[in-house]
Amino acid sequence: MIILSGEDATTKTKNINQLEFWISTTLYILALIGICTSTTYGSGNAYRFTENQIDYSVMRNFFLPELFKISIIYISFLLFNFCFMPQLARKNNVALNVILTVLITAVSIVTWMIANTYSEAYRLVKYDNISKAYDILFGEAFTYIFLLYLLFNCYAYFSEKGLTLLGKIQFLKNYSNNIIPEVFTITKIWLISLMIFAVIFSPKFNYELVVIWIIAPPVNIIFTFFSIYYIIPNLRKAGKGFGRYFWGNVALTTMICLLLLLLLIEFAKNGEAIPIALILTSISMICISTPLAWYLYKNKFEKQTEIQMLKTKLGKSDANLNFLKSQINPHFLFNALNTLFGTALQENAERTGEGIQKLGDMMRFMLHENTQDKISLTREVEYLNNYIDLQKLRTSRSADIRIDTHIEEQLNNLQITPMLLIPFIENAFKHGISLQQPSYIKITLQTKESTLYFDISNSIYIKADNDPEKLKSGIGLENVKQRLSFLYHGKHELIIRESANEFFVHLTLQLD
Template sequence: MVARYTLYFFSFLLWNFVIIPSLIEKRKTTLMIVLAVALFGAIWLFCGITDTWLKGYLFYKHTPEYVNNIIFKTNLIYAIWVTMMLTLYSLIKHAANYLLNNTDRIQSEYKVLTRDSIIALVVWMLLIFGLLLIDANIDVIALFFVTIPVAIGVYGLSTCSLIPTTLANKKRFLTYWLKVVWVTTAVSIPVLFISAAALHRHEAVAIIAGFSACFQLLVVAPFSWITYKRRMAGTAEILNLKTALGTSAANLDFLRSQINPHFLFNALNTLYGTALQENADRTGEGIQRLGDMMRFMLQENMHEKILLTREIDYLNNYIALQKLRTQTSPDINIDVQIEDHILGLQIAPMLLIPFIENAFKHGISLREPSHIKITLQTKENTLYFDVHNSIHIRPDNDPEKGKSGIGLVNVKQRLKLLYNNKHELIVRENASEFFIHLTINLA
């Protein structure tokens, strides 16, 4: 027996690591076929010879010719069975490797075959192989052979179609379960015919079909429902966390872009120039508006949403502050039409100001005629916001030349995160003018 087990082990190594891989890769095909036939013959002869020792008691009752004939005929069938088991193991191993290494591609082509279904399929193949290897009862093998593939199919169909459709129609578990009843009934008909053709025993066929149906309805259907709901909850939580993280990062980047030396120095230079031109009244007004803006940026900007009226106050303060340095230039025309009485609507803070900042940055020149037109109005729950400004070519020594508008990239990211599929942003630019049109559904 030790010698036979040693033969099985070396046959397994030779078959699975030399013969089958070479045949799959089409290397030395003729040699591998000869080696496979030789291995089959070795298993047959070796098992036959060892059986003459293991079953030596037969020689006391029968002639040597009769005993040898029976032993070697029996071991011929046994050698075929061993070769089939070795081949089946190789097929299962390569199939499992292919399925597990290509799950994403398989799932993209066949949505019913989820990763869970593929893993279950591999486990099923190994289980059937184990049952065959231990020579289990044919009814037990047939039971697992039928029930598990049907369960994999019901699970895949449920997660891919039945459950999403049920939830989309705002139905409950009972509706989904009744669908599984119809699917199981439809599947049970071919299962009955296949089992009857294979077993030829009506009692076994009835037991297998009944067990399979009960298993799908009482185990697979509830398991699929619970698994899908948990997966959807996990996906929604991950999406919310990503959105929150992206929003926080965008808000932080935006805040940093606002509270920076460039902005502060520009504001201070404006106030300084105003102080040189006339009395302290305008300077005080500028300082007051700047304080309101800084307070808004440090306090209101920390909220997820604020009243639209507060956002408009900030826009008006910024525009008024900019007008302080441009109102002495008759060639600069700033037209502002912002709706005042907007009640109840809320918006993410600091979402509109980048467009106005960009207009004043690129649209104003103290040496050339310039214009900016800003309009903001609402209709029901929709915000309409337009900014139209002139563009001036900056001199080569201007440190701002070549730089993009303040926060435009950032605000596009925030719009996508906060108002995905609820906003429309149109940006147009030519040699002398820049125009943006933004609509947001604030409901």
């Protein structure tokens, strides 16, 4: 499971609180706009007052009562969600916050009842006893505010402790690390929808709508999660497609709705609410939850699997690249070269000393700069020149060997991956030079702006069976092709041509 640091968790909680504040404030403003619009263009319940021969005032009997009712709900939600319940969840000042919660609830009940005595004054004349009328209005206000504020507090508590509570459910943790925050988010959305539903329909709940809203969303949520985390993965492993998944869910939906009907059969006898709720639940499970779960799985989990596979391949490529680099890092030679260089100087072997010095520079380059991701092109060219000079020392006694180089001096700030060009030159000397036969090598390197042009051609001859180079593969061109593919994808052009007498390489490289 992903664990946020203290700072990250605080930041995330702050962002969520801001979102909740602005959503609730937006809904409050919309409600105020609706009240003002009804005040200006509508008559509220004026016709009811007229029917009962009671004087009606838009301000006294509609605007002000509705304004007080919606405002007390808005203020109470903010207090419960951002002040009282967070403190109670953390067990801070428990007694004080409980007292304040009860006090706000009591004030809201009284405010709601008084507001209703004005906005629904036409109801008072229907009762013979005014005290009985007030008792009924108080009972309605108490029931509505109590249940609504209970819902507010449940939501606020779940916002604070929901992740912790869900984290204790073992079977959720066994499915996926991501399922707990997803269940937390979906549950919060459902609770928000219940609160909005309760506020919009006021105390005059439609029984059927309440039952539908309590049954349908949770069943669909559970069904969607079950499809995403169990049904679809198992079907995909078995090679089954959407058709098998769809008809399987139709059968499962039928079984679930029949089971719910058996469990709620006593409630179903008292009205049509339960059957209607189950019918709508089954329709939404088949027409909404089933395709939605498939879409979410295809676009989230299968993409995550694909990304993980790409990361694995990238890791293998990176490991392979490091291995290629390690092939050309012979650390143990460096000290031996220093010893040989000192011996050559003592014996006045200038050519030997020069060769050992150049080889030592090459070893130093490989030890210290070859491990870097990028080096200057100038250093790479120095390494190439040292290698070519060493090869010229080796072949200088043979008049039939011709080595032509046109390597521009690099005074720019271009960067290149180390040891990228040397395999081509190494390959040319390995396969293109013979101490017994006429042979040649031509090397050209130049840059124009940020583009490097590298050409090398060499003669080809058949090695004798006793030639020690015949069976040696060296680093090889395949490895350098891999490196180019990994590191300069879309930024290079490599052309290799081979005839009976010549091997030719052309490389164009876009550098940084």
